[in-house]
Amino acid sequence: MRWNLVNCRRVNISVLPCLLVIIICCNRPPERFSFGRPATQREIDSVNISITPDGKGLPPGVGHVAEGKALFIAKCAPCHGPTGTEVPQYRLVATPNDTTHAKAIGNYWPYATTLYDYIRRAMPFNAPGSLSNVEVYHLTAFLLYSNQLIDSNRVISARTLPNIVMPARKWYVNDDRHGGNEVR
Amino acid sequence: MKQDQIKRRTLLRAAAVTALGSLVPGLSARQMPEAAPEDPTKVPGTPVGRLGTRSPFEQPQKKASDISARSPLQDFYGIITPSDLHFERSHNGVPRIDPQKYELLIHGMVERPMVFTLKDLKRFPALSRIAFIECSGNFRSGKTTMTPQEICGLTSQSEWTGVMLSTLFREVGVSPKATWFLAEGSDAAVMTRSIPVRKGWEDAMIAYAQNGEAIRPEQGYPARLFLPGWEGNTNVKWIRRIELSDQPFMTREETSKYTETIKDGKIRQFSFDMDARSIITYPSYPQTVEKGWIEIRGLAWSGRGKITSVEVSTDAGKHWHVATLQEPVLDKAHTAFRYGWYWDGQNTEIMSRAVDDTGYTQPTLQQLVNARGTDMGGYHLNPVTAWIIQRDGTVLFKPEKFR
Numbered sequence: 001m002r003w004n005l006v007n008c009r010r011v012n013i014s015v016l017p018c019l020l021v022i023i024i025c026c027n028r029p030p031e032r033f034s035f036g037r038p039a040t041q042r043e044i045d046s047v048n049i050s051i052t053p054d055g056k057g058l059p060p061g062v063g064h065v066a067e068g069k070a071l072f073i074a075k076c077a078p079c080h081g082p083t084g085t086e087v088p089q090y091r092l093v094a095t096p097n098d099t100t101h102a103k104a105i106g107n108y109w110p111y112a113t114t115l116y117d118y119i120r121r122a123m124p125f126n127a128p129g130s131l132s133n134v135e136v137y138h139l140t141a142f143l144l145y146s147n148q149l150i151d152s153n154r155v156i157s158a159r160t161l162p163n164i165v166m167p168a169r170k171w172y173v174n175d176d177r178h179g180g181n182e183v184r
Numbered sequence: 185m186k187q188d189q190i191k192r193r194t195l196l197r198a199a200a201v202t203a204l205g206s207l208v209p210g211l212s213a214r215q216m217p218e219a220a221p222e223d224p225t226k227v228p229g230t231p232v233g234r235l236g237t238r239s240p241f242e243q244p245q246k247k248a249s250d251i252s253a254r255s256p257l258q259d260f261y262g263i264i265t266p267s268d269l270h271f272e273r274s275h276n277g278v279p280r281i282d283p284q285k286y287e288l289l290i291h292g293m294v295e296r297p298m299v300f301t302l303k304d305l306k307r308f309p310a311l312s313r314i315a316f317i318e319c320s321g322n323f324r325s326g327k328t329t330m331t332p333q334e335i336c337g338l339t340s341q342s343e344w345t346g347v348m349l350s351t352l353f354r355e356v357g358v359s360p361k362a363t364w365f366l367a368e369g370s371d372a373a374v375m376t377r378s379i380p381v382r383k384g385w386e387d388a389m390i391a392y393a394q395n396g397e398a399i400r401p402e403q404g405y406p407a408r409l410f411l412p413g414w415e416g417n418t419n420v421k422w423i424r425r426i427e428l429s430d431q432p433f434m435t436r437e438e439t440s441k442y443t444e445t446i447k448d449g450k451i452r453q454f455s456f457d458m459d460a461r462s463i464i465t466y467p468s469y470p471q472t473v474e475k476g477w478i479e480i481r482g483l484a485w486s487g488r489g490k491i492t493s494v495e496v497s498t499d500a501g502k503h504w505h506v507a508t509l510q511e512p513v514l515d516k517a518h519t520a521f522r523y524g525w526y527w528d529g530q531n532t533e534i535m536s537r538a539v540d541d542t543g544y545t546q547p548t549l550q551q552l553v554n555a556r557g558t559d560m561g562g563y564h565l566n567p568v569t570a571w572i573i574q575r576d577g578t579v580l581f582k583p584e585k586f587r
Binding site: 029032033035036043044047048050053105108110111113114117122125168171172173175181 | 275276289290291296297298299300301304307308309351354355366368372373374375376424425427429431433434435436439440443446449450451452453454455456457459488489540542543544545547551552554555556559564
């Protein structure tokens with residue numbers, strides 16, 4: 001759009017302000033092009049799976065640790081190991097007093113809602129998007145329990161999940177690099 | 185059930201192989217180039233064809249792992265990465281998307297939620313820009329026998345063409361109260377990142393073309409988000425949805441990944457800008473050199489602006505000399521540099537450091553450790569990279585330990 005402005009300025013210098021006004025009116029890019037079509041609420045709802053840390057977007061349903069464990073063994077253990085600790089690069093469960101500081105949900109993830117969002121989006125790796133909303137709640141409950149963040153009888157839902165305080169949350173800071181003559 | 189037992193690594197490898205599918209048919213032919221005739225002026229040449237080819241004597245290739253493939257930086261001339269050698273990183277393979285069915289939905293805190301087809305996107309004013317994209321996890325070390333490709337091959341540069349996101353923001357009427365937007369891909373990971381709205385107004389683009397042709401599947405066909413100078417992961421490929429919001433979504437890729445531990449146990453998040461960096465690509469491992477004049481060549485870039493200078497040391501960092509920058513020197517772009525050096529045949533170390541127009545100087549690994557601590561994470565590491573030149577002309581990478 002810059003070329004339009006450049007053209008206009010050139011005309012301006014060449015003494016014809018009235019003509020300039022006309023040219024600008026005809027040549028300026030419109031505020032809107034009216035390309036594309038309006039999205040219906042229905043189609044937005046059909047693809048909108050985002051979840052915010054305050055729980056907005058979490059679907060109805062309730063998850064239980066026991067059901068989650070069974071699902072985990074069946075669908076997640078092939079990659080993550082039976083307890084989520086066996087495969088270092090896909091480690092999910094933080095063990096207490098772990099001196100290797102291996103990053104896992106319990107010691108690195110700042111929000112519990114992310115767990116639900118990510119499992120629903122991307123897991124299981126060989127069948128993404130195949131879990132029901134309730135199955136995702138079950139798995140979320142099991143993984144929170146395995147990381148010692150909830151008791152075995154705690155149920156996970158849209159109401160309870162956002163209230164779980166993740167231990168790593170307090171360590172997160174925003175980027176403090178600004179360029180310039182300093183290394184951060 | 186059988187599928188469930190497949191090891192994830194195998195799956196990843198399978199995905200990588202699929203992603204590289206376009207390369208595979210050419211491989212066998214390339215491995216055995218037909219012998220060139222003794223005198224090419226005495227035999228008719230190959231007839232004209234529909235597609236150009238690489239000389240069978242040239243075999244640049246990406247180096248693929250399970251999850252990414254690195255650009256052969258040492259094989260490049262100038263600043264444009266050939267599209268089939270652009271680095272790749274995907275989170276569950278490269279999706280196959282029908283351009284006729286492609287749609288981009290923009291909704292959330294907007295006046296008019298809209299859907300744009302690929303054809304719609306191409307009707308808007310088109311802009312082209314040459315800039316790099318670099319993965320923020322782009323530093324490998326640990327042994328002397330490493331090439332530039334292996335050390336930092338997750339950076340590449342293209343001419344990207346598309347519609348400015350600001351144009352689409354005006355089209356949908358983004359609320360002045362919106363501060364973040366979610367960018368979502370239509371890959372099997374439905375990968376998402378939260379991006380500050382200001383970047384959308386500033387210089388973000390929905391790119392549908394790369395180096396003069398439709399964007400390659402590995403780079404996001406038919407359309408991707410392009411955020412000049414920002415870490416590669418935020419440049420969401422195969423983009424299908426943008427949701428305007430007043431808070432970040434805290435997705436997995438901006439919390440448990442793409443964040444880095446720094447000092448005092450802190451974890452740094454939303455580290456978008458790629459800091460200035462450079463690397464000498466010639467001479468580098470496994471090349472060899474001869475005593476005499478050597479043109480040291482390399483690439484420098486900064487996600488914050490233009491490269492203002494590159495300095496080269498040929499005596500292990502004791503003295504630094506200003507290298508010549510090859511025009512064009514573009515904003516947030518790979519910039520080629522060179523420095524003429526007479527090598528006396530003695531053991532030495534050569535290295536380069538870039539300075540950008542914010543005044544930032546590429547740090548040493550030690551400076552990064554000093555700033556971030558020994559527990560520093562693997563993202564956003566841009567240290568000065570040294571090559572050891574040995575008396576016999578062999579060139580080795582100089583790995584430095586920091587953990």
